[in-house]
Amino acid sequence: MKFNAPRGTNDILPPDSLKWQYIEQKTHQLFSNYNYQEIRTPIFEYTELFQRGIGEVTDIVEKEMYTFTDKGDRSITLRPEGTASVMRSFMENKIYGQAQPTKFYYLGPMFRYERPQSGRFRQFHQLGVEALGSNDPALDAEIISLGLRLLQDFGLNDLTLHLNSVGCSECRPAYVEKLKNYLLAHRAELCENCQQRIERNPLRVLDCKNEACQEVIAEAPKITENLCSDCADHFSDVKKYLELVEIDYFVNPLLVRGLDYYTNTAFEIKDNALGAQDTVFGGGRYNGLAEEIGGRSLPGIGFALGIERLLLSLEAKDIELPIPAGVDLYITVIGEKAKRKAFKLLDQLRNNGFRTEIDYLGRSVGSQMKSADRMQAEFTIILGEDELNKDSATIRNMKTGTEIEIKLSNLLTEMKQLVDKEDL
Ligand code: HAM
Numbered sequence: 001m002k003f004n005a006p007r008g009t010n011d012i013l014p015p016d017s018l019k020w021q022y023i024e025q026k027t028h029q030l031f032s033n034y035n036y037q038e039i040r041t042p043i044f045e046y047t048e049l050f051q052r053g054i055g056e057v058t059d060i061v062e063k064e065m066y067t068f069t070d071k072g073d074r075s076i077t078l079r080p081e082g083t084a085s086v087m088r089s090f091m092e093n094k095i096y097g098q099a100q101p102t103k104f105y106y107l108g109p110m111f112r113y114e115r116p117q118s119g120r121f122r123q124f125h126q127l128g129v130e131a132l133g134s135n136d137p138a139l140d141a142e143i144i145s146l147g148l149r150l151l152q153d154f155g156l157n158d159l160t161l162h163l164n165s166v167g168c169s170e171c172r173p174a175y176v177e178k179l180k181n182y183l184l185a186h187r188a189e190l191c192e193n194c195q196q197r198i199e200r201n202p203l204r205v206l207d208c209k210n211e212a213c214q215e216v217i218a219e220a221p222k223i224t225e226n227l228c229s230d231c232a233d234h235f236s237d238v239k240k241y242l243e244l245v246e247i248d249y250f251v252n253p254l255l256v257r258g259l260d261y262y263t264n265t266a267f268e269i270k271d272n273a274l275g276a277q278d279t280v281f282g283g284g285r286y287n288g289l290a291e292e293i294g295g296r297s298l299p300g301i302g303f304a305l306g307i308e309r310l311l312l313s314l315e316a317k318d319i320e321l322p323i324p325a326g327v328d329l330y331i332t333v334i335g336e337k338a339k340r341k342a343f344k345l346l347d348q349l350r351n352n353g354f355r356t357e358i359d360y361l362g363r364s365v366g367s368q369m370k371s372a373d374r375m376q377a378e379f380t381i382i383l384g385e386d387e388l389n390k391d392s393a394t395i396r397n398m399k400t401g402t403e404i405e406i407k408l409s410n411l412l413t414e415m416k417q418l419v420d421k422e423d424l
Contacts, residue, residue, distance in 0.1 A: 008114070008122025008307075018323040020047060023307060024107060026153055027127050029355040031105045034146050036129050039104040041085035047075040052085030053293050055260025057201040076112035081388075083261070083302055084293065085284065086130045091295035100133030105308075119277030119309050128304030135299040137234050140265045140285060141241030145280050145304050148247060154310065155319040161247065162268045164224065165235035166203075169227035169263070169288060176202055178221045186216045218285045222253040234264050246366040258333075261286040265301065271309075273316035273323065280313055281305035326376030327355040328419045332368040334384035342383045345393075345411070352412055354419060372398060378419055404417075 005011055012020055013387050028038070054060050066078040079085055085103055089095075095102050107127045114120055116184045128144060144161065153157060167175060179187050180202045187195055191210040198205065206217055225236065242249055249267075257266050266284035274280070283303025290298035314321065330347060344359060349356040357375055359368045365382075372380045381402075382394040393411060395418070396403045406414045 008116035010121065010371050015323065019311065019321050021046045022323050023310065027107060027150065030150055030153060031129065036103040036105040039086060039089065039106050041089050041323060044076050044078050045085055047077040049084050049088055050077055050080060053261060053289060057383060058260055059258060060112060062115055067115060080112045081110055082106050082126060082128045082304060083130060087289050089292060090132055091290065096133065096298060101131045101139065102133055103131045119274055119312055121308060125305040125307040127307060128302060130300060130301040130302035132298060138241050139238035140301055141245065143266055143283065143301050143303055144242065145245050145247055145307060146285065151280065156313055157411065160254050160270050161249045162252040162270060163249040164252050164266045165227055165231055166256060166262050166266050167223055167227050167231050167266050170232055171226060175223050175226040177221040178226065178232045180419045182220050184393045189216050193229065201399050206254045206256045207258065217254060224251065226252040231264055232271060234357035238265055257282060261289040261292065263287040271313045274309065274312055277309065280356045329354050329356040329381055330375060331356065331358045331383060332365060332376035334365055335358065338383040338388055342389060348412065354415065
């Protein structure tokens with residue numbers, strides 16, 4: 001019997017896992033500079049949270065959730081995203097009692113039953129932020145700039161920010177009605193899927209990639225021309241704040257996002273090099289979500305970035321992350337007596353912060369040297385009978401081939417000087 005990982009999931013193997021660690025470390029660092037704190041919510045929630053939070057008539061809720069009934073007969077869903085859970089936790093833990101806004105971030109796996117392809121998986125990973133408790137347009141700009149800054153820190157600069165406002169509960173219903181009437185008038189030109197969406201959720205039609213639908217959509221009424229004055233002001237302020245920090249944007253009135261909780265600002269950062277799944281991160285404001293999931297009224301804004309897409313984007317631009325390669329030191333031993341000495345030395349070196357390895361397969365000196373090479377060791381410490389008799393070790397610089405002899409009692413101090421400690 002042969003087992004494979006389930007379709008749409010990936011093993012993250014070394015050395016790739018080092019890239020993940022690097023991304024995670026950078027995220028913790030940068031997000032904390034912006035005063036966001038980490039929140040960890042459960043991987044699964046009661047299904048209703050997502051049904052109500054994300055919206056019944058969305059692809060995620062209609063087709064993509066991993067939902068099952070547990071032994072207690074409760075409907076459980078593996079989280080397809082993080083925002084609804086963060087809002088649930090905020091309400092449940094009465095964090096609204098503390099000074100606002102509350103700024104959270106999270107990292108972790110999400111699950112959607114989608115058709116796997118490049119950049120689209122069934123288990124994927126997001127890093128996201130949510131700022132709750134303020135409707136200040138400057139916060140919208142902060143959130144967008146934080147996401148872009150993170151990408152810049154990884155060397156990604158030439159991405160496009162698509163920006164829109166999807167209005168609020170005051171202005172959107174009238175716009176949706178207008179859109180619906182327009183779409184009904186062009187019903188026959190739309191794909192079957194969109195024909196059904198007209199009644200159920202006409203905004204979703206704006207998202208359709210079908211060519212015939214796109215032609216109809218191009219002439220459709222635009223949300224940006226149908227905003228109430230509060231929403232129009234908010235949108236214009238967000239743009240001003242973005243300009244203040246020199247962030248270019250492209251206003252895309254067709255950007256509606258795949259989740260129903262958005263109000264006002266909606267945005268996506270796209271990388272043209274990525275093909276069909278070109279959105280590296282997306283987000284927006286969700287001032288109605290708290291009420292939707294049964295709490296009080298509370299504004300919120302956030303984004304989530306797909307880590308797999310970030311890695312694809314880096315790959316497309318040949319950007320290498322500065323991950324440590326191999327080990328600092330490899331101890332080559334000759335004979336059993338040397339092995340015992342070496343084992344103790346290994347322990348001391350590791351305790352002093354050196355990435356150190358030794359042979360565990362009883363290999364010949366030549367093979368041990370080859371191993372050291374394969375592990376990209378900076379130095380090899382050779383311990384044999386001769387060295388033991390003199391209480392010393394031979395140190396070989398693996399790049400230059402130069403060898404020196406060092407007294408074992410001085411080894412730690414000498415190695416500290418020899419090894420580039422910066423990446424330790
Ligand atoms: P989303 O647009 O559904 O938004 O997902 C955010 C990002 O997650 C996408 O831009 C993409 O990079 C990544 N992603 C989504 N689905 C997949 C998949 N199947 N495979 C690989 N990567 C994927 C949200 O999830 C919202 N919760 C974002 C948000 C936070 N809005 C406000 N706060």
